[in-house]
Amino acid sequence: MHPELMLMLLADARLPVAGHTQSGTAEAALANGLTAYDVPSYLRTRLRSVTLVEAGTAVVARHRAQVGEPLADVDVAWAARTPSGALRQSSRGQGRALRRLAERLWPDALAPVGELRTPSRAAVLGAVSGYLGLGSGSLARLVGYDDVQTVCAAVLKLAPLDPAVATGWVAGALPEIAALAAEVADLKTPDQIPAVGCPQIEAWAEAHAVTSRRLFRA
Amino acid sequence: MTGSDPTAALLRPMVLHHDSEAARISLVPEGALLLADDAIEIDVTVDAGVRLDLVEPGGTVAFDMRGRRARWDVRIRLGRDAVLTWAGEPFVVAAGADVARRFDLVLAAGAAVAIRETLVLGRYGEGPGRMSQHSSAVLDGVPVLVEDLPLDATTAPGLLGGHRVLCSVLLLGRSALTDPEAASDRLDLEAGGHLWRRLGAHAHEARLPDAWAAAVRAIG
Numbered sequence: 001m002h003p004e005l006m007l008m009l010l011a012d013a014r015l016p017v018a019g020h021t022q023s024g025t026a027e028a029a030l031a032n033g034l035t036a037y038d039v040p041s042y043l044r045t046r047l048r049s050v051t052l053v054e055a056g057t058a059v060v061a062r063h064r065a066q067v068g069e070p071l072a073d074v075d076v077a078w079a080a081r082t083p084s085g086a087l088r089q090s091s092r093g094q095g096r097a098l099r100r101l102a103e104r105l106w107p108d109a110l111a112p113v114g115e116l117r118t119p120s121r122a123a124v125l126g127a128v129s130g131y132l133g134l135g136s137g138s139l140a141r142l143v144g145y146d147d148v149q150t151v152c153a154a155v156l157k158l159a160p161l162d163p164a165v166a167t168g169w170v171a172g173a174l175p176e177i178a179a180l181a182a183e184v185a186d187l188k189t190p191d192q193i194p195a196v197g198c199p200q201i202e203a204w205a206e207a208h209a210v211t212s213r214r215l216f217r218a
Numbered sequence: 219m220t221g222s223d224p225t226a227a228l229l230r231p232m233v234l235h236h237d238s239e240a241a242r243i244s245l246v247p248e249g250a251l252l253l254a255d256d257a258i259e260i261d262v263t264v265d266a267g268v269r270l271d272l273v274e275p276g277g278t279v280a281f282d283m284r285g286r287r288a289r290w291d292v293r294i295r296l297g298r299d300a301v302l303t304w305a306g307e308p309f310v311v312a313a314g315a316d317v318a319r320r321f322d323l324v325l326a327a328g329a330a331v332a333i334r335e336t337l338v339l340g341r342y343g344e345g346p347g348r349m350s351q352h353s354s355a356v357l358d359g360v361p362v363l364v365e366d367l368p369l370d371a372t373t374a375p376g377l378l379g380g381h382r383v384l385c386s387v388l389l390l391g392r393s394a395l396t397d398p399e400a401a402s403d404r405l406d407l408e409a410g411g412h413l414w415r416r417l418g419a420h421a422h423e424a425r426l427p428d429a430w431a432a433a434v435r436a437i438g
Contacts, residue, residue: 032379041375041376042376044376045373045376045377048373048376049376049377076360076361076408077361077364079408079409080355080361080362080363080364080407080408080409081364081365082408083363083365083405083407083413084405085405085406085408088408191361194366195352195354195364195365195366196365196366196367196368196377197365197366197367197377198376198377199367199377199378199379199384199415199417200376200377200378200379200381200417202405202415203379203403203415203417204379206405
């Protein structure tokens with residue numbers, strides 16, 4: 001199958017992996033003072049920190065799956081770079097959903113993550129995308145793009161906005177997504193995974209995990 | 219510990235107390251810290267089974283470096299069952315400062331560490347300087363915390379949510395999960411241990427006294 005079509009399939013919000021339950025911590029950010037005006041800079045901050053970590057992890061997981069090496073220490077490296085338990089849990093929930101879908105459609109893709117009890121989303125996505133023939137740059141762009149769309153779609157549900165404005169934010173973030181992909185596309189080993197933390201997003205994610213007043217799980 | 223004049227120590231380790239199992243040492247600056255071209259290297263080694271408590275007599279200000287840079291590297295090695303506490307005082311990055319800080323911790327099995335630090339971006343009423351901090355901790359051969367914080371006037375508003383002060387307490391090798399005093403502001407690390415974090419506009423808002431007390435209690 002053409003990798004471009006596979007990329008479209010994985011990037012589509014209609015993929016049944018519960019993407020609609022995610023806000024990329026935007027719900028907590030808006031609850032704590034972020035305004036719609038700040039969303040473009042919020043996207044940039046994510047692409048340079050937590051999403052950079054996720055993209056780097058996915059690229060290294062893809063490489064390991066391709067060459068038949070274990071993924072366990074990739075997830076150890078990811079967890080060491082993700083000090084927030086709320087963010088780890090959210091990633092693992094999404095990893096579980098993607099794994100469930102892949103079990104039905106591409107069961108052979110999951111062999112590399114078989115040894116992991118609760119793999120991160122990045123590990124599952126890395127294994128699946130490699131199996132489906134996506135290159136590492138495409139995978140990194142997918143992670144960045146999905147993150148941007150997740151935040152913008154969630155903000156549209158939380159704040160009264162013209163949808164064209166939100167799509168404009170996505171379009172405006174595309175160069176930043178390309179830069180992220182260029183930074184991580186050639187990574188091969190867990191120690192190379194970027195480690196840029198975002199103390200503010202981590203604090204928001206932790207607060208969101210224990211509130212009952214929320215539309216989005218994370 | 220060396221600075222821009224490599225023959226001069228810039229931080230003097232002053233022994234406050236020591237016996238066969240423990241030592242308490244104050245890191246006393248000799249002269250102004252931190253200036254352009256300073257290169258501070260602090261190597262801390264605690265052998266198996268003993269305890270070291272490090273304190274600082276006051277905070278540190280990294281001053282305007284007028285286009286030049288400084289570095290502050292800390293390497294910590296703890297032997298089996300060794301213990302380190304380090305009650306860090308505020309590290310202020312004045313406007314115009316450009317500092318690269320590294321914290322590398324390697325803990326053998328059974329070792330434990332509690333470290334407090336407060337980063338302040340800019341003195342009162344001024345903008346932030348530039349500071350990139352790399353931290354890594356390895357416990358019994360496994361990476362348990364790796365973090366880069368590239369902070370400057372463009373990134374700090376996003377990474378720190380518009381706050382000027384980031385206070386952290388790191389506890390590795392022990393757990394404070396049962397300590398109710400220390401539940402808020404606490405990130406529970408995957409490999410056990412905790413990182414407490416609080417952001418604030420001013421240093422007194424971002425203190426973590428309960429977390430520090432809990433971390434020191436957990437160390438024993």
